[in-house]
Amino acid sequence: MLYRLVGWNCLYCGAPASSGEHVISEALGCRETIRAGVCTNCNNTFGHSFEGKFANGLALFLNFFKIPNGQGVVPSVELRGKIGSEEFRFVVSGDGKAEIHPQPMRNQTTSSGQEKEFRIFHKAHENKIGDALRSRHHGLAWKQLQDTEVKQVIDVQAGFDAKLLFSAETNRTVAKYAFNLLIHQYGYDWVRGRFHSLIDYIKGDASATRVGILWDAKLLKRFPFEPPKHLFVIVCDSKTHTATIFLYLFCLFPFCVIIQEPGILIDSMKNGAVDPYKGRFAPLFLGGSSQMLGQRSLSPFPIPEFKFADLLGRIEIGTVKRAMQAAKNAVLFMDAIYSGRPEMPHICYNCKKILGQLTPVCEYCGESPLPQRAASPNAGQ
Secondary structure (H helix, E strand, O other), X not given: OOOEEEEEEOOOOXXXXXXXXXXXXXXXXXXXXXXXXXXXXXXXXXHHHHHHHHHHHOHHHHHHHOOOOOOOOOOOEEEEEXXXXXXXXXXXXXXXXXXXXXXXXXXXXXXXXXXXXXXXOOOHHHHHHHHHHHHHOOOOOOOOOOOOOOOOOOEEEOOOOHHHHHOHHHHHHHHHHHHHHHHHHHOHHHHOXXXXXXXXXXXXXXXXXXXXXXXXXXXXXXXXXXXXXXXXXXXXXXXXXXXXXXXXXXXXXXXXXXXXXXXXXXXXXXXXXXXXXXOOEEOOOOOOOHHHHOOOOOOOOOOOHHHHHHHHHHXXXXXXXXXXXXXXXXXXXXXXXXXXXXXXXXXXXXXXXXXXXXXXXXXXXXXXOOOOOOOOOOOOO
């Protein structure tokens, strides 16, 4: 529900602000909202012009992770399949079922009339095709060919366009997420009157704000790898008057937003993670010191925030190369999950959600994450 907040104006256009905007798009599993900061018109405009395009471009991963949108629906995704040398397209629905349309095989005129042959992949399609053809062709004979019911392996090919990760629409979306995080973590009153450069960037105007995808495997190893969680780190440096926001979407796509803001006069650090299956923020520990990091017995995580922000300010972001590296890593991760590599997260057999650790009971559905063996016919006798 959206309603007017007296005394709070839209930070983009000055109109009365409305409540209910999600910090990160609800389509990505975030239920956390900010009370004010944007009016209904600006929110809708941003959603249609660039936020929606970004979320739609991630349909492959939203489907893979089984992340529902605000209506509770996991998006379907179109994939390519191959049986032998024959290629075709099919849809994987939100519940993980493959919806493969019947494939026409033969259409020829014979002495007995016109013959059409189809390959079907679901038994339910048989009657649908027969009824559809009979409605147009009276006297149709529809039957299954003998010895043609077989099990076939489909080679599935999932494509992901890396251009999405460095597009202007994506960068504006990430910049908006960063601004929402600042409002959510520090409050409307602290943000108001500041971050004009970031606002200009979100609106598509000329700006000194830097936004982009990054890829530094050594640096990213310092973070917990818990897909599909979204991690964020905010560092406000009073010496450089800079706000650095790191956003690690799905723990697969790392983005950086760097803003020069003269109004930053006090050092500050914020961090957190959102589980898209639950939709809420939780703390993310990032404390530490250079002395601690120097001890080889410790994990490379955690990392001091100011050192981290300094590193982000000096690495390459927003390039084709970095986007290609991130996209390749994400696709390899999906392949590793399906391959069942032991060091990878697990898929719950019951609810199909990704689990960081394999436990007797899935934390999301409350059932066993492993397939249950069928009971023996002689059990109990």
